[in-house]
Amino acid sequence: MSMRMTGMFSGMDTESIIQELVSAKRTKVDTQKKAQTKLEWKQDAWKDLNTKLKNLQSKYIANMRFSDAYSKKTTKVSNSSAVSVITGEGAVNGVQTLEVSRLAKTAYLTGGKIQSSKEVTALTTLGDLDATLGDDFSGTITVGAGDKQKTLNIDKNTSISTVLNTMKEAGLNASYDAGQKRFFVSAKTSGEDGNFSITSGDASGQKALKMLGISYDASAESTGKSDDEAVAHYTKGQDAEIYLNGAKFTDSTNVFEINGLTFTALSATAPGETVTVTTEQDTDGIYDMVKNFLKEYNSVINEMDKLYNADSAKGYEPLTDDEKESLSDSEVEKYEKKIKDALLRRDDNLSTVNSALQQIMSGGVEVGGKTMYLSDFGIDTLGYFTAAENEKHAYHIDGDSDDASTAGNADKLKTMISNDPDTVISFFTSLSQKLYGKMTDLSKSVDGYRTFGNFYDDKKMKSDYDDYTSKIKELEKKLQDYEDKWYSKFSKMETALAKMQSNSSAVTGLLGGS
Secondary structure (H helix, E strand, O other): OOOOOOOOOOOOOHHHHHHHHHHHHHHHHHHHHHHHHHHHHHHHHHHHHHHHHHHHHHHHHHHHOOHHHHOOEEEEEOOOOOEEEEEOOOOOOEEEEEEEEEOOEOOEEEOOOOOOOOOOOOOOEHHHHOOOOOOOOEEEEEEEEOOEEEEEEEEOOOEHHHHHHHHHHOOEEEEEEOOOOEEEEEEOOOOHHHOEEEEOOOHHHHHHHHHHOOOOOOOOOOOOOOOOOOOOEEEOOEOEEEEEOOEEEEEOOOEEEEOOEEEEEOOOOOOOOOEEEEEEEOHHHHHHHHHHHHHHHHHHHHHHHHHHOOOOOOOOOOOOHHHHHOOOHHHHHHHHHHHHHOOOOOOHHHHHHHHHHHHHHHOOEEEOOEEEOHHHHOEEEOOOOOOOOOOOOOEEEOOOOOOOOOOOOOOHHHHHHHHOHHHHHHHHHHHHHHHHHHHHHHOOOEOOOEOOOOOOOHHHHHHHHHHHHHHHHHHHHHHHHHHHHHHHHHHHHHHHHHHHHHHHHHHHHHHHHO
16 A cells, blocks of 8 residues: 555645546446345345245145055044044044053052161161060072062161162162151053062061061052051052953053054943044145145245245445444435345246246146146135235135135035045145156256256356455555556655655745845
């Protein structure tokens, strides 16, 4: 950068003169920056629309291509307090009968209260509970759970904590409540296979079990209530048992998976009571799937229409920082919105995608040798003069309670799903296959222009953006050089005038002195 001097000697406003001289070249820089900004905004607009198109394709259309997506069934039961049912893909339509004989139980031991007036913690030993135990006190306690069995050698120094650890090692849930002075022991799984035993084959071991409140008869379940706090209560594990269509089924849990249905027994049915289980086509499920697809499709197609038909923003260009200074933030926002709204106006890629989707949706699909249209299912666009602006290609379902325009019409779609589901499934499967294939083709990779999965020329836009960056850098260098050239010229002029003024002063001084 050249040394810059103001018009000190010439009296000229050199700064303004130079800025005026370089203004044309600065305009060229600003023009390129504005074009780059507009391209960046256009990229953002396409990215947003592209995301919505891809979501429509992957979330809805991709799934609806396959008939399995429509294999929606529902099951109703006559007594929901006795059993709940989840309908799987393999469920068969029909009416079945069910009885719940008994529910599954988990083996559980509630220990008797340890009889000691002292505080009893997990660190308390057998000797602490009975001071009469001598050094010769010894025996064993055996804990059996399933195929696991643990034997604990005991003496007067054996603690409650040690007994608990032996139970856990055998595969049981075990805890001790110091406040209640009781053991609580249970199997980790429900059913008969979860039954466990805590026994001893010797007198010392049996005495220890009584002292700890965990002596009980494992072969017999404790039933009823007892006022004796020292008595342990044992609940045997039990398998659940149901009868489906007269056939007996048992399981260690209350959950039965049978022929595509998952039954969860909740309570035993009364003697002689039969629960009716009805499996049928889920009309609402299929209807909602079609409705949700159309809702998403309408949202995308309406936006594309709005973008394509936007008002012209001719004459509007992005503002420079200097231009923004003279406007308020709201004025800048309003001005830029005008430009952004019109970025995809009459866009060729947008037109191609929009037209392709409309053509498939309005076209026919062959079902059983007959060409059918969306209108055959009570789905159609509104009249040209009825539809709102930029919503003329949106589809509405007759009888849709959420659609004020068609809510009063007969619900043809739901009726057809109920009466002829195969035709509905065949039609929407074929329609979705066409849409998916076309959208895949429109978003395929094009060398130098777009990457796979994009409906716009993302590569070309990026390349153009980079070209702007290079061009702006080049123009700014030229601008700087041009500006420096003029500053250099004016600086030389000021220097010459300074010398002339200095020489003139010297001559005047000599003449005055003579």
